[in-house]
Amino acid sequence: MLKRILHRGAEELRRLYNVLAVLLPSCALTRLADEALRFRHRLNDVVRRRKARKNSEITPPITAQTHTSSCLRREILEKTTSWSELNIPPCPVPSMLTLDEMRYYHYISSFYSGAGAVVEIGPWIGSSTYNIVGGLLDNPAFSADKHLYVYDDFVWRSSWMNKWLVGTDIAPLNNHDSFLPLFHKMTGAYAGRIEAQAMKLMDAGDNSDVPWFKWEHGAVELCFIDCGRALKMNETWYKELSPHFIPDRTIIVMQDWQNFKNVPEQFWENTKIFTDSKQGRFDHIHELRHSGTATFIYRGKM
């Protein structure tokens, strides 16, 4: 029955397509193609959400170290989530994050067990850092000897960074100046718990004197990646960090993952292509409704 309905539906669509292709001008067809792409993304969103609901339990379980000791579970594009009601302190650092993401950074940090390091790549001037450390400090596993390791090339790019300071009392830097001092100033409240270093993930013309990203601190348990969407960027951190990932334990939060849904498509939005290319090593557990973030558990070699 369902097969017949789908077959009829596909035939009707094909007929409609033939009529539209003859009658409509190219600009209208382009708009229709964009609408069809949006529709495709929405349908796939529903499919991923349904799959996650069916298979919400994560094995082996990963348990929060704070308050409720709740278990991590799959939550894809849900309206109400385990973090949506979380009360977090206001973040004093100008931010590219949504409130949902800030809550989420606190939430996911509660699952840190101390089995490896916490790494952040792409903090800009530190609002993500502020929320990650804020969350970690509520977690007894983030003991006094532990740090958040933070990497960025810290090269100011006026063309897209200045606008995020509008409405704040922070003056934009000169193009290509280092913003590491500004990062330190903004995250000063947590200075003792942060180790920040300028390192690059990709040559960007303006960061030629910045060293390449290197990892020398052993096992990695929790990573926050917000450094861009190019395959080269993602392959650089993956090559360095993945030999230190703990299978079934390491959590990887990828801030731009959902940008593949942009319409029209943009050739530089490669984050989903990157995770898909790892063929099952990235197990998708969270997709935030109010941001581009998605999170994965590293499953090791398949």
Ligand SMILES: C[S@@+](CC[C@H](N)C(=O)[O-])C[C@H]1O[C@@H](n2cnc3c(N)ncnc32)[C@H](O)[C@@H]1O
């Ligand atoms: C979208 S911003 C991060 C926003 C930040 N997480 C927040 O909370 O506001 C992306 C970051 O990637 C960094 N970045 C861009 N290209 C880079 C490269 N080639 N190497 C290292 N970092 C880079 C930028 O300096 C910027 O800090």
